[in-house]
Amino acid sequence: MESRQRRKTERRLWWQAGLLVMLMILALAIGSTSQLTLPVFLHVRLPRMLGCLLAGSGLAVAGMILQTVLANPLASPNILGIQSGAGLMTVLSAALFPAAFGLRMPASFLGAFLASLFVMLLAKKVRASRSTIVLAGLAVSQIFSACIDLILTLAPDSLTGYTDFRIGSLAGITLNRLLFPALCIVGAIVFTLLCARQLELMQLGQRDAQCAGLDVNRWMLVFLALASLLAGSVISFT
Structure with a gap:
């Protein structure tokens, strides 16, 4: 069977x-053009297709990690505030260093990781259940979204085209911009596959996983970092 x-x-x-x-x-x-030329293929269609593939796989694996670690089918990067945290740090870096586009990728990952870490510390402080972690993530997400609106109110020119950024878009994506996020996403997915045994043990629950010899706290941070890296990498180019 x-x-x-x-x-x-x-x-x-x-x-x-x-x-x-x-x-x-x-x-x-x-595509919109009937004749496929090499420049259109290399600079428009190929980057967008690869961007869609990376974004879909990155967010899917990040959601799978969070749902497994938290034992909650509702857990996802947007619900736990990871995407809002990444967006907040991206907007903040654009406001403080508008010409330094290269800072947005590390800022996005830092915001994603700090958001997930903040949610976990908040839940641990009050000894919350895994279901309560999801509710805490929703609250943190709203706080970060309000901070983004505050930055844009104080510095309205900090991020040109913020509406497109908030919705997400692959317009204007290039192979050069995809290179570093692609390395991060593919590397995180490969590492997740290598850690499949630890991830399966996390499904058993904290007590059973510890009885099986797993350092639950350490691996929870590892998997949160992986989910943050995946979500932050996707946000950095979409």
Whole structure:
């Protein structure tokens, strides 16, 4: 029975992988221009297709990590305030150093990690349950969103096109801008796969995982850092 279920899962994964490859090819072949030229392929369609692939995979893995660690199917980067934290640090770096575009990527990751760490410390302080952590994340997300609005009110020119930034866009994305986030996202996904055993033990609960020999507190920080790196990397180019 178990082997049959495994084969069924493998077949489904292969079908999904084939569908993904087909959609990637269609994204490169079909566009607003009828004639596909090399500049359009290299500077418009290829970067956007890769950006979509990186953003989707990064946020999906980040959500899977958070849902596993917190044992809550509602956990996600936006609900726990990770995306708002990344956005706040990105806006703050743009307001303080408008010409230093290279600072936005590390600032985005720092904000994402500090947001997740703040939520965890807040929950640990009051001995909150994992469900309460999600509620704390929602509150932190609203606070960070208010801070973003405050910065934009005090410095309205700090981030040109902030509406597009808040919604998210791949317009104007280039291969050079994707290079560093791609390395971070792919590296974080590979590291997550290598730590699959520890992640599975986290599903058992804190007490059972500790009985199995897992340092729960250390690995929780590791996985929070991975989820923050994934979410922050995606936000930095979208």
